[in-house]
Amino acid sequence: MSNYVVEMLNITKKFPGIVANDNINLKLKKGEIHALLGENGAGKSTLMNILFGLYQPTEGEIRINGKKEIINNANRAIELGIGMVHQHFKLVEPFTVTENIILGSEPTTGGSINYKKAVKQVEEISNQYGLQVDPHAKIENISVGMQQRVEIIKTLYRGADILIFDEPTAVLTPQEIDELLDIMRNLVAQGKSIILITHKLKEIMAICDMVTIIRRGKGIGSIATKDASPEILAEKMVGRQVSFEREKEKAQPKGPILKLNNVSMKNEKNVNVLNNISFEVKAGEVLGIAGVDGNGQSELIQAISGLRKINGGQITINNHDITNKNPRKIAESGVAHIPEDRHKHGLVLDFMMTENMVLKSYYKKPFNKNGFLDYKAVDEYAKKLIEQFDVRTPTIYDKARSLSGGNQQKGIIAREINLQPELLIAAQPTRGLDVGAIEFIHSQLIEERNKDKAVLLISYELEEILQVSDRILVIYEGQIIGEVYPEETNDKELGLMMAGKKLTKEG
Amino acid sequence: MNKIFAKQSIVVPIVSIFLGLMFGAIVMLAGGYNPITAYNALVSEIFSSRYNIGETIANITPLILTGLAVAFAFRTGLFNIGVEGQLIVGMTAATIVGIEFGYLPWFVHMPLSVIAAALAGGLWGGLAGYLKASRGVNEVITTIMLNFIALYLGNYLIKAFYLEPGTARSYKIEDSASLRTDWMTNLFDGARVDLGLIIALIAVIAFYIILWKTKQGFELRAVGLNHHAAKNAGINVNSNVVKAMFISGMLAGLAGATRSLGLFDAQTIAAAYTGLGFDGIAVALLGGNGAIGIVLAATLFGSLKFGGGGMNYVEGVPNEIINVVIASVIFFVAANGIFKLIIKPFKAKRKQKGAAS
CATH class of the missing domain: 3.40.50.300 (P-loop containing nucleotide triphosphate hydrolases)
Known part of the structure; x- marks a missing residue:
């Protein structure tokens, strides 16, 4: 037996x-x-x-x-x-x-x-x-x-x-x-x-x-x-050595890029899903938003990227008002966005990778020539990005649908980083990915920070928040209920805050 | 080109057509008609003379345009069932302009009538698009309702203002608005082939170029495949919905123009729909919503429609059965999911056997 x-x-x-x-x-x-x-x-x-x-x-x-x-x-x-x-x-x-x-x-x-x-x-x-x-x-x-x-x-x-x-x-x-x-x-x-x-x-x-x-x-x-x-x-x-420590120098934040001032948003039932949120993301820092799924993170991203209107407050990029502007205006003022749901918001799965690579820039030169798309320029650009970010795809003409999740995500990151944004919003950037891809994506985020860009990281993974962020805000029921620094906190404390327990700083 | 001719999109229609014809043969056998002579008559009706070839082409032309109209909306994720109504509105506009401005020289009058048809059809389609974009009203419902309005509005306008006394149709359009040309008519022994064919072929090329070569087409296709990602990328989804329905309606309107400015020289008071708009749905489906596919599909439908007449004269097959044959081809194409369902268990069994052995 x-x-x-x-x-x-x-x-x-x-x-x-x-x-x-x-x-x-x-x-x-x-x-x-x-x-x-x-x-x-x-x-x-x-x-x-x-x-x-x-x-x-x-x-x-x-x-x-x-x-x-x-x-x-x-x-x-x-x-x-x-x-x-x-x-x-x-x-x-x-x-x-x-x-x-x-x-x-x-x-x-x-x-x-x-x-x-x-x-x-x-x-x-x-x-x-x-x-x-x-x-x-x-x-x-x-x-x-x-x-x-x-x-x-x-x-x-x-x-x-x-x-x-x-x-x-x-x-x-x-x-x-x-x-x-x-x-x-x-x-x-x-x-x-x-x-x-x-x-x-x-x-x-x-x-x-x-x-x-x-x-x-x-x-x-x-x-x-x-x-x-x-x-x-x-x-x-993975078949090679993987580093768990994110190699990064101490952040040297500069002036604020993104500012939210008392931002509120109501849902269809007229309930506040975002409640007087104020914070700023500075150039050269990764700001992490920690929280349990469904506490307003998605709405916060939609508010900043212009996908949903806010009911009160103001959002600015470099002191430029972008409150309730349309997504293209906001993107053009320097916001790039790695969306939470890459299949729904990040890619047109039945478009070729070449088309997906220019999804946000197809209307600009050199791709758009008097209303006609120069597919040669598109292909060249896509090829460059795909090589540079090591997106594994049989050819650049394959549909995004046929790529693995990690490679789809690399494609999105390639596209967004190449927009040369002032602010990069990364929502759940490593969801469902393996350690090799996670390592790559985290290093890209940190590199953007090192280039003095502002990075806003929204994640439900505590470990990710703690590893990558330079500063952490905790969101609970549509409100920011605390601010901590990764070197001064641990996952237990953050976990409690995510469950709605406010930090009691006495004295 | 592989965008238009995906491997799967060519096998499925061919099998579908074959099965449809087989089913039609069974129906004819059941009715006591010989399917072999009947299909023979169908083929010879289409190809037997230059006149017949010409008449077949005249049947194909509007189907190309309505097929393109349906496909264009479909590429943007919209189901335009209103091609029929947009066609009627376009036809009515062409009739009115064709009758009214007889003092214009032909090279102004004819294009003007055609453009009027396209614009009228476009506005009719755009209306449904606007309602969808601004109020979220489902375009299937609005376009079906707009079809009824178009049919009776067209009839009313002709009856009230342009009816030729003693007939059930409008006055003839002025010659300066006609799409007929002597060289085409002569080429096909007097068959009703006209510049409508040229319009349809230009539309095919325009369809391809707009969708696959322009910035606008990129937006339309992005919206059609994933409107969430399109919106996220800064594409204005609502304005693309209106544009797609407008262009789709324009194509339908052009189909209308080929009727009153070409085929009939006038507009008849219609008791029912022409059916061309609905056939356009089947044409687009069979053609895989691609430019060349639609030309081929329209050719098939137009030929069956015209050639079906031959089955009637030669073998005496009644029109009802001819329509059953045509409909069964459409049915098998539309239901190609059904064979996949039938074929799948066979494939799985074969696989299992392979694995077990």
């Missing part, structure tokens, strides 16, 4: 033209938390989709509890006790917690759903594993952390013993991350086994027993976390 609950042996998966998984081995012991580490596009999702029955391996075999299995659909995976907690929750928003959990396998009496029984079952699971949820609350009214607990209960309700977590901490606040880690410890204590897909090294070191690393589809091997360090893991993942 093998003591492994999951053995994926010599798994190879070929798609036409590419080998997504090349001879990968992953062995999960009972009661273990096993990390699956790799860059974006390394093949983590493919491997897990094979385990979950969504793909069939080209070669190799899967054993569950020592027995060879062919998992040809997700239902079979569920029968075998495998459950997946997806990164993007698959929940029906207007349904209650209980309804979502039982969806698809409802307890029935005489053809109608027995809600009483369902609620009882949900409560049992919730108590057993310390997963606090309100069975009667609607999904749309509960926090992201609780939604994730609903997803976990969903898999447990279906009898999962082996849980796959796909990037579970990407959407959580620091406090919620701590709670999740406790939940995971609790689950393994009760005999469950967990595979954690992630590229966050800190979490791996904190919670996992073993790590299996994939690089560009190839299995690099497995290593016990007690024998590893973040540096070793990063090197194995």
Whole structure:
């Protein structure tokens, strides 16, 4: 009898033209938390989709509890006790917690759903594993952390013993991350086994027993976390040494570039989403805005970049009033913007990369000649940018859609930095990217700062805020509730402030 | 060129056309007609004489323009169902100008009538665009409603001011406004081919150049593919919506001009839509919203329409069945998602077998 609950042996998966998984081995012991580490596009999702029955391996075999299995659909995976907690929750928003959990396998009496029984079952699971949820609350009214607990209960309700977590901490606040880690410890204590897909090294070191690393589809091997360090893991993942420290000199801020004066914005329900916000970003500094998602960050960016009108206050760039001006006017007064949602706001995915590179400058010389576009000039410019920023694309004529997330983001950064802005707004610039790309993007932001540009960094990742910023403001419910310096604070203090606790400076 | 001729966009229509014709054959067999002689008659009707070729071209011309009109709006992310109405408005404007300014020399009068049609169609389309941009009213609803208004407004204007007594049509337009030229008429043995064809071909080139070579076209396509990113990049989405609907309406208006200034010399009191605007939707779809694709698609539709007549005379296939054949081609093209759905499980099975073995 093998003591492994999951053995994926010599798994190879070929798609036409590419080998997504090349001879990968992953062995999960009972009661273990096993990390699956790799860059974006390394093949983590493919491997897990094979385990979950969504793909069939080209070669190799899967054993569950020592027995060879062919998992040809997700239902079979569920029968075998495998459950997946997806990164993007698959929940029906207007349904209650209980309804979502039982969806698809409802307890029935005489053809109608027995809600009483369902609620009882949900409560049992919730108590057993310390997963606090309100069975009667609607999904749309509960926090992201609780939604994730609903997803976990969903898999447990279906009898999962082996849980796959796909990037579970990407959407959580620091406090919620701590709670999740406790939940995971609790689950393994009760005999469950967990595979954690992630590229966050800190979490791996904190919670996992073993790590299996994939690089560009190839299995690099497995290593016990007690024998590893973040540096070793990063090197194995990327294939070269990665620096975690952001090399930067102390900031030498000059005069203010961006000034916000009592800026307020109301939403459709006439509620203030931005409440009397005032701050300035100086030339030669990175100002970080820390906060939990949904506390007004998006609105703040929209206000500065002109995508949404403000109801009160004033915004200036170099003492030039840009309040409620249109986005082009604002861009022309020196504002570049790496948007939060690169697919929605950053790129036209079905445009070629060449067209995307001039999305903000196509109307200017040398691209625009009397109303006609000089595509030769466009191609030359795009080629230069793509080479300079090492955007990996088969050709410059490929559609933006076909590039990986990291390369799409590099493309956007290339375009925005080349606008020679006075102020660079970077909203969640590294969301979903791997350490190699993150390192690159952070160094670009710091370089802009060193060129005496003003950089406004908005991020939900505390680590990013602390590493890159020279000064940090905390936003909570549309208000700036504190200002700290990265060298004088830590993630615990910032986390509390992000949860709305004001710094009490006594005396 | 691969923008217009993506590999997939050529395979799917060809398969669709083939399946449509097959289905049409089944319908004819069921009705007791011989599909082979019928399709034979269809082909020979189209190509048998210079006159017939000319008449086929006369059927193709307005479809090119309405197809371009639909496609132009579509490239900006708008569904212009109002091409029919914009065509009628354009036709009415062309008729009125064509009747009124007879004292002008032809080289002023004819272009003036054509421009009047384009402007009228453009304004009619632009109205829907304006309502969308300023008030967020869905263009599908407004254009459908504007179609009704256009149809009855056109009829009313002709009836009230330009009706030739004893007929159900307007006075003939002045010769100086006519699109007919002797050399084209003679070339095709008296068929009704006229300068409308030249207008349509110029429109095809203009369509391509505007969308793919100009700054304006870049904006229109950006708005069509992702209006959020376009707005973020400083493009004025609302003004592009109005412009796209205006240009789309202009193309529809030109299609109208080819009717009253060319084909009929006059405007008939219409009991129903011409159908050309709606066929334009199918033409644009079949043509993959690209310039050359639309010419090919319009050629197919125009030929089927004219050649269908031959099936009637020779094999006695009733018009209803001919329309079923044409409609089934459209259906199979529009429903190409259905075959993907049918083909997909087969492909997946094959893959699985490959993996298991």
